[in-house]
Amino acid sequence: MQKSVTLKEPYPPGDFAIWLVIYVELITFGLMFLGYAYSRHADVALFNKSQLMLNQTSGFIDTLILITGSYFIVKAVNLVKTAKGKQMIVEANQKASKWMLASVLFGCLFLLNKILEFSDIFGQGISLDTNKFFMFYLLLTMFHFMHVTLGTIILFSIFRRTKASAYSAEDSRGIETGAVYWHLVDVLWIVLFPLIYIIR
Amino acid sequence: MKYSSQMVAKPYFIFALVLLAGEILFGLTMSVQYLYGDFLFPALPFNVLRMVHVNLLIVLLLFGFMGSTYYLIPEEAERELWSPLLAKITFWVFLVAGVLTILGYLFVPYAELTKLTMNDLWPTMGREFLEQPTITKIGIVLVVLSYLLNVTMTVIKGRKTTISIILLTGLFGLAFFFLFAFYFSDNMIMDKFMWWFVVHLWVEATWELILGALLAFVLVKLTGVDREHIDKWLYLIIAMTLIAGLAGTGHHFFYMGAPGYWLWIGSIASAAEPIPFFLMILFAFNMVKNRRIQDDNKIALTWAKGTAVVGFLGAGVWGFMHTLAPVNFYTHGTQLTAAHGHLSFFGAYVMIIFTMISYAMPILRGRPHGNCEKAQKVELTSFWLMVIGMIGLTLALTVAGVMQIEMQRLPDSAHAMAFMDAQDKISTVYLVRSLFGLMTFSGLIVYFYSFFVKEDKAVA
Numbered sequence: 001m002q003k004s005v006t007l008k009e010p011y012p013p014g015d016f017a018i019w020l021v022i023y024v025e026l027i028t029f030g031l032m033f034l035g036y037a038y039s040r041h042a043d044v045a046l047f048n049k050s051q052l053m054l055n056q057t058s059g060f061i062d063t064l065i066l067i068t069g070s071y072f073i074v075k076a077v078n079l080v081k082t083a084k085g086k087q088m089i090v091e092a093n094q095k096a097s098k099w100m101l102a103s104v105l106f107g108c109l110f111l112l113n114k115i116l117e118f119s120d121i122f123g124q125g126i127s128l129d130t131n132k133f134f135m136f137y138l139l140l141t142m143f144h145f146m147h148v149t150l151g152t153i154i155l156f157s158i159f160r161r162t163k164a165s166a167y168s169a170e171d172s173r174g175i176e177t178g179a180v181y182w183h184l185v186d187v188l189w190i191v192l193f194p195l196i197y198i199i200r
Numbered sequence: 201m202k203y204s205s206q207m208v209a210k211p212y213f214i215f216a217l218v219l220l221a222g223e224i225l226f227g228l229t230m231s232v233q234y235l236y237g238d239f240l241f242p243a244l245p246f247n248v249l250r251m252v253h254v255n256l257l258i259v260l261l262l263f264g265f266m267g268s269t270y271y272l273i274p275e276e277a278e279r280e281l282w283s284p285l286l287a288k289i290t291f292w293v294f295l296v297a298g299v300l301t302i303l304g305y306l307f308v309p310y311a312e313l314t315k316l317t318m319n320d321l322w323p324t325m326g327r328e329f330l331e332q333p334t335i336t337k338i339g340i341v342l343v344v345l346s347y348l349l350n351v352t353m354t355v356i357k358g359r360k361t362t363i364s365i366i367l368l369t370g371l372f373g374l375a376f377f378f379l380f381a382f383y384f385s386d387n388m389i390m391d392k393f394m395w396w397f398v399v400h401l402w403v404e405a406t407w408e409l410i411l412g413a414l415l416a417f418v419l420v421k422l423t424g425v426d427r428e429h430i431d432k433w434l435y436l437i438i439a440m441t442l443i444a445g446l447a448g449t450g451h452h453f454f455y456m457g458a459p460g461y462w463l464w465i466g467s468i469a470s471a472a473e474p475i476p477f478f479l480m481i482l483f484a485f486n487m488v489k490n491r492r493i494q495d496d497n498k499i500a501l502t503w504a505k506g507t508a509v510v511g512f513l514g515a516g517v518w519g520f521m522h523t524l525a526p527v528n529f530y531t532h533g534t535q536l537t538a539a540h541g542h543l544s545f546f547g548a549y550v551m552i553i554f555t556m557i558s559y560a561m562p563i564l565r566g567r568p569h570g571n572c573e574k575a576q577k578v579e580l581t582s583f584w585l586m587v588i589g590m591i592g593l594t595l596a597l598t599v600a601g602v603m604q605i606e607m608q609r610l611p612d613s614a615h616a617m618a619f620m621d622a623q624d625k626i627s628t629v630y631l632v633r634s635l636f637g638l639m640t641f642s643g644l645i646v647y648f649y650s651f652f653v654k655e656d657k658a659v660a
Contacts, residue, residue, distance in 0.1 A: 021436070027471075031468050128459065128461045136464075
């Protein structure tokens, strides 16, 4: 019997290992979000009162920074994914490197903004021990901060590879892997921001 | 054997197995004391046997890791060991120090031993797993440093592979975290923190790197799968191990006077701790499935798969059973902890040493294609005897733990059963545990016998 073979785009994009990481991250953050929801349910008044001490504008700026950074990466990925032929690959990578540099800068901007927010919070004498709301706030945002730090390092290494014209339509797995990780960081923040800063 | 200096691994392997036999024997004796409290009393009281039982475990694993490293590193670095002589000296120094310490535990009352070894000059004794006199601890540091020097110099001068780098990272971690054993605080909570920095960060972080590297080495050799493929798995496993393992230290800080946020950090991080163990199963079975060569040493591959599975069961499943803070509130310090301890140490660490021995020993004994089929069959019997014995023993201890929780922990203090009354009720389960312990020991005897099974001349 003859078998029909359909050629498909590699799915999911990026290295399979990054998807394992993503599942684990989603489970871990998911557990923390559930823990937050459960603890809030037990003491809504405390959570609402403490939430007012957070800087929502700063959180909103963080959101914009992350989403914009993600847009830059998508532009870079699209450029290299269509690049075929030596000349086109070099040109696409050079253009992509500019988008990547912009995304690295936005990553750094997020980190800087967060450091300012943390220093303000710590300046008020708030710590993990203050109350359950601030315990969750600090655990979640600091854990996310570590992810953005790692993500920015990954983006920087992709930036360097684009400078060396390393990606093409045939080999875009590395840049896609980094992009997928950055989108994870993005998605986590998009849930974290309303949950901790906004929802009352 | 590609490099003659790999031969130094042999005495390490042999002595590790001898210590394992001693460890199981002391364990069996204690299991009888659970049934007959005055068995061998006062010559060998329970507290002394327990100390010897757990100390032997640590020392045998260190010997096993050292032997494995001395075998692995020359092949990975593609050069002879930096100093085979130093490795031989280290072996004898460690052996003498280890034997003297164990004899000290057995024949000198512990309080007397503290005086004899001048513990008051630099107090470090009297803590579980870290009972060794300060002088022995200093000896361990010197032995580990000379071992690290030897291995590092070999790696520096030779080829660097992911396996050797990860192994070295684990070994440096092992050496570094042992230093916390030298800090003895009057503050009990601070003391516990330091104690866990040694115990937890050894077994649930740095040793896992060693385990991952050794498993990857054996799989590279026996399956012929591309290193690139194996390296990727290894990085993933190691990254998850370190993240979950380091933060997972928090599950030891429950209800001991540490701040309440550890209940959350410890619970969530330890929920992630089984993941690298699960990945190890996927790793081992995936590599075996995609193997490019059919090595004659089938039993070594069986051990490799076995360590991944039993390690996941013991460390992952049995660990997770009681690492969530609300559960741990009731289970802490019951036989459930002992169940987890037994299967995780056996599955993750004793079995990886068996894997290395089963792979390397035949080569060291001049059998490059592994032992003969008959010897491998005998070894397979020993594999199942030990694995079933340990799983049975763990299940029995789990039942004992659940009974303890039901009788002593769940009822309020007015209705909770007294400790010894509860022990009486559990005695049948303890008997079952002893029988499975005996089965494990018989497995080890069969394992020893497999070394002496001769090749069938007619077939050869």
